[in-house]
Amino acid sequence: MTVSGPLQGAAAPVMAVLAFAAAIAWWRVRPWPVQWPTAALGALSLIVTALYLPHGDGGSYASAWGLLEAAGLLVLIVLLVRRARPLVAAVVGTLTGAAVAALLLRVLPSPVTTDDLMMCSFWALIAAAAAVAGRYLRAQDAARIRAARQAEREQQLALAADLHDFVAHEVTAMLFQAQAAKLLAGSDPSHALTALDRIEKAGQRALASLDRSVHALRQTGAPQYGLTDLHELARQYSAVGPAPVHVHVAAAAEACSGDVAELAYRIVVEALTNVRRHAPDATAVTVDIQPAADDAALRVTVINDTSLGTAHGAPTRRSDPTAPGGTGIARLAERVGARGGTLTAGPTERHSWRLTAVLPAGRAVT
Known part of the structure; x- marks a missing residue:
């Protein structure tokens, strides 16, 4: 099949660009894996380029629309390398990069010379640069995921630390008082009741410490206690022993x-x-x-x-x-x-x- 007349000048590249725009619009509405639209549009671009080869010069229409088409394919390469699996990105990216490199053949006269191929290789380098950009964005995404997981882990450790430092402190006081109440239950019931009262207060403080810990985590880890709180801590500790x-x-x-x-x-x-x-x-x-x-x-x-x-x-x-x-x-x-x-x-x-x-x-x- 050969191309002549209006199709040679404008229709084929316009069709390619419109197909690219439609695919991207549909992808935005109902996303699917990026390798499929990239492979389809890269193959379509290569087919349109092949239609031009027998006649060579595609004219200014092919040149203008071809730049838009190249820009769209480069964007797809970036998205492909950023999101697809490495092997899939390598195969489909090579196909799409070849489509970008071959776009120049639409405006070059036949037959294709070595100089023409050198000019195409320059566009291949641009496609490679798009792949590098996609790889950089992929690395940034991975770094953000690791940072989020690390932040979540640190938040979990912070909560565990608060439970150990504050809640365990009160639980230890409760156990200490429970042992004292058990020893005094028969000989001195009044002191046993006092110990039970202290157990109740220690339990309330443990719950308050837990609430304070969770609140502090929600407030990005703002300090909960300071040196001025040591005197109250000493008073509570001294009361229990x-x-x-x-x-x-x-x-x-x-x-x-x-x-x-x-x-x-x-x-x-x-x-x-x-x-x-x-x-x-x-x-x-x-x-x-x-x-x-x-x-x-x-x-x-x-x-x-x-x-x-x-x-x-x-x-x-x-x-x-x-x-x-x-x-x-x-x-x-x-x-x-x-x-x-x-x-x-x-x-x-x-x-x-x-x-x-x-x-x-x-x-x-x-």
């Missing part, structure tokens, strides 16, 4: 940023929880928050006078906070290390246990 807690926060330490203050609060919560779990014979706990020596860091120190040697989840013979006996201190040590700080825990010479954390302080926003 096993030992009173004394808190001292230096005025200079209060200038630290909110996220650092919250991390310091979490460290104290974990330390007190471990005292309750592992050092029931402790008689006093001291919490001291001070600027570090270089005034660019915050030092958090928690000391209890137990002689059991397991107050912070590690055996007496070890000073490694990641030692067996609990994951809270190990997880906090990783979090502190990620901020460029340090956290150590271990026995002292006075038969007590000391936890020390040094945090880069930052500065509070005023």
Whole structure:
């Protein structure tokens, strides 16, 4: 079949462009895999080009419409490489790229020379550039998906951390009071009722902590607690036991940023929880928050006078906070290390246990 008359000048490229526009419009309304319209339109373009070859020069009509057709095919190549499977994209992309490269043959006189083929290869490079653009967009899409999954994972870990740091703290207090109520039920019912009342309040605080954790996650992880909350924490802990807690926060330490203050609060919560779990014979706990020596860091120190040697989840013979006996201190040590700080825990010479954390302080926003 050969082309002559009006079809040679304009009808064939117009038909190709209209077919391209119709396919894209239909695809926007009812999407299907991008390889099908790309393969169909690439094949159609090659057929139209083949119709021109016996007569050569397609004239200005073919040139103008051919540019529109080439632009559409290049867009399809970008979408194809971005969305289709790699093998399918390679096969269909090669076909469509060949169609783009062959478009120039419609306006070149016959027979085709080596110089003409060199000019076609330039258009093939343009098609290759479109494929590279599609590959870049595909990589960006994959990066966004990974980032979204990582953000979801971090949100899950944040919720788990809150459940451990705050809810577990209250649950430990409930268990401690339940044990006390069980021992006093027969000999001193009034104290047993007091313990039950404290269990109820601890349960309410646990629910409040859970609600606060979920709310904070919805508010993009805004800090929940700070250094000013340590005194209330100490009061609640002292009321339940096993030992009173004394808190001292230096005025200079209060200038630290909110996220650092919250991390310091979490460290104290974990330390007190471990005292309750592992050092029931402790008689006093001291919490001291001070600027570090270089005034660019915050030092958090928690000391209890137990002689059991397991107050912070590690055996007496070890000073490694990641030692067996609990994951809270190990997880906090990783979090502190990620901020460029340090956290150590271990026995002292006075038969007590000391936890020390040094945090880069930052500065509070005023």
